[in-house]
Amino acid sequence: MSDKTIYAIYDDDYVLLESAKHLVAKGVHIRDVFSPFPIHGLDPVIGLKRTRLAIAAFIYGMIGVSLALTGMWFFMIQDWPLNIGGKPNFSLFTNIPSFVPVTFEFGVLCAGHGMAITYLLRNWTLPGFKAKNPYPRTTDDQFVMEIHASDSELSAEEIKALINETCVVEIDEK
Amino acid sequence: MHKEAAIREPLILGDDVTYSKITEDVLHAIEHEPTKLWKVLMTIATIVALWGVCSILYLLGTGIGTWGLNNTMGWAWDITNFVWWVGIGHAGTLISAVLLLFRQKWRMAINRPAEAMTIFAVFMAGLFPMIHMGRIWMAYWVLPLPNQFGSLWVNFNSPLLWDVFAISTYLSVSLVFWYIGLIPDFATIRDRAKKPVPKLMYSLLSFGWTGNAKAWQRFEEVSLVLAGLATPLVFSVHSIVSMDFATSIVPGWHSTIFPPYFVAGAVFSGFAMVQTLMLIARKAMRLEYIITVKHIEYMNIVIIVTGGIVGVAYATEFFIGWYTGVQYESYVYMSAGAATGPYAWAFWSLIFCNFIAPATLWIKKLRINLTWTFVLSIIINIGMWFERFDIIVTCLSRDYLPSTWRMFFPTWVDIGVYIGTIGLFSVFYLLFLKFFPVLAFNEVKTILKSSGERYKNMSDEEFKKLHPVFKKDIK
Numbered sequence: 001m002s003d004k005t006i007y008a009i010y011d012d013d014y015v016l017l018e019s020a021k022h023l024v025a026k027g028v029h030i031r032d033v034f035s036p037f038p039i040h041g042l043d044p045v046i047g048l049k050r051t052r053l054a055i056a057a058f059i060y061g062m063i064g065v066s067l068a069l070t071g072m073w074f075f076m077i078q079d080w081p082l083n084i085g086g087k088p089n090f091s092l093f094t095n096i097p098s099f100v101p102v103t104f105e106f107g108v109l110c111a112g113h114g115m116a117i118t119y120l121l122r123n124w125t126l127p128g129f130k131a132k133n134p135y136p137r138t139t140d141d142q143f144v145m146e147i148h149a150s151d152s153e154l155s156a157e158e159i160k161a162l163i164n165e166t167c168v169v170e171i172d173e174k
Numbered sequence: 175m176h177k178e179a180a181i182r183e184p185l186i187l188g189d190d191v192t193y194s195k196i197t198e199d200v201l202h203a204i205e206h207e208p209t210k211l212w213k214v215l216m217t218i219a220t221i222v223a224l225w226g227v228c229s230i231l232y233l234l235g236t237g238i239g240t241w242g243l244n245n246t247m248g249w250a251w252d253i254t255n256f257v258w259w260v261g262i263g264h265a266g267t268l269i270s271a272v273l274l275l276f277r278q279k280w281r282m283a284i285n286r287p288a289e290a291m292t293i294f295a296v297f298m299a300g301l302f303p304m305i306h307m308g309r310i311w312m313a314y315w316v317l318p319l320p321n322q323f324g325s326l327w328v329n330f331n332s333p334l335l336w337d338v339f340a341i342s343t344y345l346s347v348s349l350v351f352w353y354i355g356l357i358p359d360f361a362t363i364r365d366r367a368k369k370p371v372p373k374l375m376y377s378l379l380s381f382g383w384t385g386n387a388k389a390w391q392r393f394e395e396v397s398l399v400l401a402g403l404a405t406p407l408v409f410s411v412h413s414i415v416s417m418d419f420a421t422s423i424v425p426g427w428h429s430t431i432f433p434p435y436f437v438a439g440a441v442f443s444g445f446a447m448v449q450t451l452m453l454i455a456r457k458a459m460r461l462e463y464i465i466t467v468k469h470i471e472y473m474n475i476v477i478i479v480t481g482g483i484v485g486v487a488y489a490t491e492f493f494i495g496w497y498t499g500v501q502y503e504s505y506v507y508m509s510a511g512a513a514t515g516p517y518a519w520a521f522w523s524l525i526f527c528n529f530i531a532p533a534t535l536w537i538k539k540l541r542i543n544l545t546w547t548f549v550l551s552i553i554i555n556i557g558m559w560f561e562r563f564d565i566i567v568t569c570l571s572r573d574y575l576p577s578t579w580r581m582f583f584p585t586w587v588d589i590g591v592y593i594g595t596i597g598l599f600s601v602f603y604l605l606f607l608k609f610f611p612v613l614a615f616n617e618v619k620t621i622l623k624s625s626g627e628r629y630k631n632m633s634d635e636e637f638k639k640l641h642p643v644f645k646k647d648i649k
Binding site: 012014015018019022032033034035036037038039040042043046048050051053054057061071072075076079080082084087089095098099101102104105106108109111112113115116119120122123124125126127128129130131132133136137138139140141164165166167 | 192193194197318324325326327328329330331333335336339340342343346347350351354357358361362364365366377378379380381382383384385386387388389390391392393394395396398399400403404406407410414417616617619620623641642643644645646648
């Protein structure tokens with residue numbers, strides 16, 4: 001059978017969430033959901049794994065911290081040790097207390113920006129990109145499920161019948 | 175469905191609030207012609223900002239000598255204004271980051287405008303150290319770049335350099351945090367826009383956001399982690415600003431209490447500024463049902479707490495001034511220094527504005543009185559400016575050698591630059607109110623069912639009747 005994309009349009013997040021639970025229990029695979037705001041509790045229902053962005057942020061942060069420390073070691077201790085007010089810079093270890101602020105700030109800078117860039121790339125959202133939400137009102141007050149008939153063993157007709165049991169506003173096929 | 179305790183007051187008022195009503199009302203300003211009030215305010219702000227720009231250009235062309243500085247007073251209004259603006263910025267991050275970590279739902283109505291305030295305030299703050307350099311085109315010398323002098327590097331032991339890193343990190347991370355929250359809201363405007371120019375503009379601004387489940391999951395994760403990063407950041411920034419003073423040996427500056435004292439003061443003044451801006455904006459944009467009196471009261475409570483910390487810090491400074499037995503310290507605090515010296519008027523304005531006037535907020539009637547809140551927010555803004563003026567000018571004017579004692583008198587350039595930044599800030603803020611979604615309305619929608627008045631008083635049966643899941647349930 002050809003791959004049919006079924007869009008089930010709801011007008012409430014709660015109704016969509018409960019309907020999604022019902023459909024998944026009957027063996028329907030929900031490919032995606034478009035909504036104007038995050039629907040809490042939906043991710044495990046449609047089988048989304050937790051994002052690893054936080055781990056990425058941690059790694060970026062650590063890179064920032066090591067870069068800052070290496071940089072300051074080079075500038076202040078290796079390349080040109082200055083003697084300021086009779087307090088010379090001898091080793092990284094003895095100087096570390098006054099390096100803490102910049103190390104922290106640079107770590108945060110790298111973690112924040114690295115994570116933001118990764119986030120934008122993973123979502124594939126950058127200036128000039130075309131939006132792919134199927135209906136414009138999904139950014140206002142509509143909630144849409146995207147179901148591909150080929151994803152589950154049920155036929156398109158069976159899926160539509162199941163959706164019709166719930167309080168769906170409209171079913172669309174593309 | 176997640177329900178809140180019934181004892182909590184609703185955060186979205188009205189029995190007719192729906193998702194689309196929230197969108198309509200918040201985007202009204204963007205989708206309609208600007209009002210007369212907006213045009214009048216914009217004109218005034220632009221004139222004031224232009225005056226500021228002219229003052230800055232004159233200053234850059236002629237030199238720092240146009241300020242009222244002298245050998246004793248190497249720092250005065252410029253750094254006062256710098257610390258004042260950075261302090262104002264702190265409320266935005268506190269609301270959007272700290273309150274997010276604490277899962278405070280009332281933050282959602284005010285985080286966007288408060289963060290916008292943060293960003294514009296930090297812009298203004300950053301301007302002052304830059305123009306204080308005199309030769310602003312050399313500003314890049316604060317960065318550790320290879321150069322022809324050796325390379326001679328910047329001094330990483332100096333709090334002034336820590337400031338460079340702190341302020342630039344703070345500004346850019348706040349900007350990113352703010353913008354990531356704005357993307358979904360821009361997408362809503364894009365999908366509603368009918369005219370081609372706004373459509374194109376908001377398409378570009380919204381980065382092609384689709385709002386699918388995975389994107390929202392990532393959105394929430396990014397918001398949480400950025401909040402976790404921004405929280406220590408916001409505390410570090412003003413701590414570092416305070417170290418500009420605390421690590422020097424000027425009596426009155428050399429004080430270990432400065433970092434927490436400055437952070438509390440920053441949040442205190444920032445919340446006052448949020449009150450000033452929000453009380454006007456909610457009225458002018460008819461958003462009283464989203465930014466409710468309860469929100470105003472919550473912010474007033476934060477003002478009481480942080481104002482209390484500031485009050486305790488004042489008392490501690492005086493106590494330590496006496497307790498250390500250092501004559502220079504006790505001179506600043508006890509005798510002809512602050513309270514009775516030539517700057518006594520500034521000192522007593524500070525005590526009145528930051529200590530006596532905010533104490534009225536302990537009375538609930540005054541705490542929920544919008545007129546008084548507005549008046550008080552202006553008083554606190556003035557008081558916090560005086561606090562920085564007191565610390566900087568009073569302490570410098572009476573240092574170790576009586577022969578170097580000087581007074582500081584601002585010139586028209588000092589005043590012009592300061593007033594000008596207020597104008598410039600207002601121009602940015604008015605543009606934000608007109609062209610940007612003023613509230614994080616898509617986030618506000620998530621709390622409609624748990625904290626909206628319409629749903630709060632509803633029993634489970636009534637809710638299921640309103641939102642039936644299965645067609646067979648409808649009778």
